[in-house]
Amino acid sequence: MSAAQPHKVVSLAEFKAACQSCSLFQLCLPMGIADNELALLDKIIRRRRPLKRGEHLYQQGHSFQSLYAVRSGSIKTYATTEDGREQVTGFHLPGELLGLDAICTERHGCAAVALETCTVCELPYDQVDRLNEFLPGLQQQLVRMMSREILGGQALLALLGKRSAEERLAAYLLNLSGRFQRRGLSGTEFIMSMSRTDIGNYMGLAVETVSRMFTRFQEMGILSVRRKHVVVHQPERLRAIACQSGGCTVLGRAGAALPQTETKNG
Amino acid sequence: MSAAQPHKVVSLAEFKAACQSCSLFQLCLPMGIADNELALLDKIIRRRRPLKRGEHLYQQGHSFQSLYAVRSGSIKTYATTEDGREQVTGFHLPGELLGLDAICTERHGCAAVALETCTVCELPYDQVDRLNEFLPGLQQQLVRMMSREILGGQALLALLGKRSAEERLAAYLLNLSGRFQRRGLSGTEFIMSMSRTDIGNYMGLAVETVSRMFTRFQEMGILSVRRKHVVVHQPERLRAIACQSGGCTVLGRAGAALPQTETKNG
């Protein structure tokens, strides 16, 4: 079913428009790419047909071929352990990259599944190497993005290590909020496409605990939740809870709220 | 005090010997480096004077200049939160890289301190970019190592998310064991240079819990611990505990046991 689609040819204008709200944008344009080079990059980026909810982008154990960038929708990555239990390793929103963890083993350590209808761009990894001589900044930018991923992982680590359920959920919500906001969407009202079960799995909590915390936040007047629809009324209180007893790192995963961004890029 | 040392000139033979047990080895030699290129690399790698226990390699917030590789000893990285609490982000053994998380922000998000007397190699990062045209494989290898770091982070994440104290400590010990073994040292008898407090901090547990677990393992006959000296008598039981209710990912951090290495590299 998921046979690789022959890449569609798009116009230059269309391409620019498509990439400008995309994380791959940072992988190319800022390096001062000329139009002909842009066309070159255009050739290697494939647009795949949309994924429907529940469809997999790749399965655990599949050989690594490409990096992917989410263009719309959201994708969950998860690893299945030998005894059949799932560990959610991340949620990926538009403009974020998937597959970075597979480069070293050349095999996907986790599966990626669409939480809703999604569109993605595919960047065949062998082309990145080939393209490197024309666009030396490409790989350099890749290194930067991976560094950010590592940094984000450390923040998440701190969160899971020693934070209460309340703090974790507060941080989780702020993280989502920040990621939506950075994309130009509302940071105070959004759809959480992932289930409570997935959130609990990701945050190291029981489903029931997640549910109870959402209820508590709602009773406190901090937010309103109705199924997947979230409205944050008092983000500052959420922030106060998340930072309660530590740095306000607020996750930082997957292109998220830069863990420590005091350096005012001069 | 910590002024950058002018790099010492070493002989080619000495250099090769020095690098063979080092993670930077993978950054250069496998690419089929000629002797003159090796000399080039030699020029950019600085050996710093040894660090004494408690000395910092870099501080949190310092501007990022170089990657470091541990040659001997062990180094702890940790971030200090606004209210003065520490979060240990990793322990680095010989042959492992430090500083990968600082590339994106160009500033160290955590401090690195020697747990014992250490020697390190310094690889100025601006030289990596410069060198890239001569050694195109260098950056590529860097990407691979970062990918492994991300993968390891995911394994650790799973561990902190939903594992009991017993499972965490078992996994932690196996991880250390594996890393020593891969370096050619004993995987069954080694020195844990980090304090119980640091272990607890890293694993998201109270010091007392760490202590109790070590005592329990000892009572079970799995191992002997006397201060920092560890002898593992029954690694298989340790493994059984760590894998108890999930994949035997056993961490995977910092050049550690490949998270899922079932794929018999054919």
Next chain:
DNA sequence: CGATGCTTTGACGAACTTCAACGCGGGTGG
């Protein structure tokens, strides 16, 4: 030799998981 910091041990309480049951909403088939 005393001081200090790290480690260990015990008792207690809080937080979260587990177990169980119910409510709600969306999708499907009649």
Next chain:
DNA sequence: CCACCCGCGTTGAAGTTCGTCAAAGCATCG
């Protein structure tokens, strides 16, 4: 168009694990 059904979410009660508090033992260093 309605009714049923199934999965997801919520809520309550009981149980367990682990963190906190307190105190004592022990190595290292001045």
